[in-house]
């Protein structure tokens with residue numbers, strides 16, 4: 001979809017208010033997929049009704065699950081059991097969603113029927129060999145453009161389907177989850193090792209569905225089960241990746257203070273809090289509690305003077321989606337920020353290293369793009385820029401925060417925020433305050 005008009009972001013003097021953080025995208029996807037593989041109804045609360053998760057809903061419906069929304073905004077899923085998916089009569093469309101695509105490819109590789117998968121322009125350019133390779137080692141019968149590296153792909157029933165021991169070349173929850181989910185349909189266990197631990201929502205949620213998962217260091221092992229036993233209710237925590245925009249915005253816009261309610265605090269996701277705190281941010285964690293298998297808390301964040309930091313290695317998967325907005329924070333920090341080991345950003349919705357560098361430069365930023373990261377010396381003052389979102393939700397929101405802090409900007413195709421945070425611009429408007 002292409003918007004007729006760019007949105008104009010004006011400079012904001014301060015941010016004040018309380019924000020209820022919308023449901024976590026990663027957890028929302030998994031809640032629908034796993035519930036559709038069980039045989040009792042599941043009530044999902046705080047589900048993220050955003051484009052990516054709706055792509056998962058429509059794919060699971062096409063595979064035979066009954067899914068409906070009730071007036072209290074709960075999403076209900078009634079599946080037909082672990083072996084109850086049925087051959088879809090249509091090509092499954094994952095839209096913009098890498099998680100829908102990679103996790104479903106895992107699930108579908110072990111099915112006794114044919115499926116075809118596609119996605120939007122961005123998804124059709126993103127690599128699939130990272131999941132196709134291990135799934136083929138399990139016996140998957142997968143074909144597509146560039147030998148199955150690019151969508152559209154077709155999946156035929158496998159002759160045999162077995163678990164594998166697999167060492168992943170990169171930390172990726174999507175690849176790890178694809179292998180683990182495929183193993184649910186295999187005749188033996190799988191063991192997956194990552195260079196660093198990526199988000200573990202699949203492991204946590206599958207455990208609540210009665211699956212035994214062994215974890216040791218960066219290795220996860222899953223043994224096939226006869227059936228998934230669903231919990232009656234799943235409460236989706238707020239998405240820390242959405243909260244991240246407000247954490248950065250309040251940290252860099254003078255006199256700001258925000259209370260972010262219901263933020264998912266899974267330690268495999270809280271890298272942005274650790275990084276900002278290491279930069280000197282004022283973030284207080286209150287009301288810590290758990291929401292099913294996931295920890296949550298409220299966060300109080302206020303303006304602070306930031307300093308540059310160096311991040312890389314194990315930290316990167318813990319904040320992989322937050323790097324565009326972290327770069328915006330770095331521009332307001334005293335000294336040098338170095339982000340390395342982040343080449344995975346090049347295969348996200350867009351090449352986010354090149355995109356962040358190019359779009360911040362339109363606002364006058366001086367920064368260096370390296371092979372696997374960014375180097376930013378701060379503090380810097382930006383001017384107005386006419387920025388591109390590349391139809392990438394996190395690019396659009398990161399540029400909006402930069403424009404708010406500095407001299408404003410325009411952003412093309414702003415409706416791409418509907419991928420993960422449909423209310424983003426409304427929330428920004430309600431928390432923007434004049435000086436008192």
Ligand code: S3P
Pocket residue numbers: 025026027099171172173174175177198199320321344
């Ligand atoms: C996700 C995993 C991450 C992340 C994406 C969501 C998931 O991708 O960037 O937005 O839900 O598993 P990778 O695991 O490929 O890094």
